[in-house]
Amino acid sequence: MDSLGALSAFVQAADASGFTEAGRKLGVSPSAVSKAIQRLEERLGAQLFYRSTRSITLTPEGAVFLERCRRILCEVEAAETELTQAQSVPKGKLRISLPSVGILFMPRFAEFKRLHPKIEIELDFSDRLVDVIDEGFDAVIRTGEQSDSRLMARKLGVYRKVIVGSPVYFRQAGLPIHPEDLTTHSCLIYRYPSTGKLDSWPLRRDGELVDVALTTSMVMNTLEPQISLAEQGLGIACLPDIAIQKQLEDGSLISVLDDYMGTCTILRVLWPSSRHISPKLRAFVDFVADKLLETATSRCR
Missing domain, CATH: 1.10.10.10 (Winged helix-like DNA-binding domain superfamily/Winged helix DNA-binding domain)
Known part of the structure; x- marks a missing residue:
């Protein structure tokens, strides 16, 4: 022996x-x-x-x-x-939870599915704080800090929110120069479906949050209408920069008050800690770490 x-x-x-x-x-x-x-x-x-x-x-x-x-x-x-x-072929069911911003990643999920046709994917979109283990998720994609010691985590990238409007809108309403100027503008506000709370715009001056009474024009609980309505000149919106990269590049949306919007948010993939990670989960974690934000460019600095 x-x-x-x-x-x-x-x-x-x-x-x-x-x-x-x-x-x-x-x-x-x-x-x-x-x-x-x-x-x-x-x-x-x-x-x-x-x-x-x-x-x-x-x-x-x-x-x-x-x-x-x-x-x-x-x-x-x-x-x-x-x-x-x-060495085995990844297969089986994967339950994945994503925040509402995760709808932006569907082209990447389609790519993952084409690479791994034997993996059945179930997607759950929710902004609430899900319990990964108790609710039976294989992995979740979430923002912010990871505090559950039962979970493993891998950083996917960063993004920040920007306040945007169309050139037509700003020609009519004028450009806001200071956060307080927003009180005279029509604001397209996001409402979190899980809590019903309205999204707060993370404006800061000298590191301190600036509380501005926004004038609400329209409220919605998905990102796409915010982007579309902002492009059509119906108001300004506060959106993740990775969600409107194309619009910022082609000029259909213009960002304002950038000096007051410096807060960056970390995006992570989390999964239950275990000695053995299944081939399907390993394939997913490696893919999203390499590809999810591959072409996205954040204005974080």
Whole structure:
């Protein structure tokens, strides 16, 4: 037996309190187990078992060594499982929760589905704080800090909100120069579906939040109408910069008050912590980390 085999023989013998049962589980003779452990003791320079004609019991040194051996063998098993899973085809159902801004990522999810046709994807769009484990999600994409110690996390990127309107709108209503100027403008406000609360615009001056009484023109609970109505000149909106990259580039939307909108938001993928990550989940995490915000350019600085 090699060194790893000797460790396995030692653990099996300790668990079975004998060489005969250990040999049966390992598929070798009791004498082979006994000799392997004896050679291990000689190499360590320590006695691992007290032996009698009827039984064996761990010595104090053996008890300490046993716990180390268990961890070593568990790590080997985990490495073998990980390698085996990595070589298998990702398949099965994935339940993913995303915030409302996640609708912007559908082209990427379509790409992922084409790459992994055997993975069944269930998407849940919600701005509420879901319990990943208790609600049975395989992974969630969320903003902000990760505080649940039961979860693993991987940063996907950053974005920030910008206040935008169309050139036609600003020609008619004028450009706001200070946050307080927003009180005279028509505002297209987002309402969180999960809580019913209106989105607050994160305006800051000298690091402090600026509280402005916005004039609400229209309220909606999805991003697309905000973008469309802003483009049509019906008001100004506060939107994630990654959601309106095309409009900012082609000039159909213009950002204002940029010096007051410096707060950046981190986007992460979270999943339950486990020794073994399934091939389908690993494929998803690696994909979104590499591709989700690949072409998006945030104004974070």
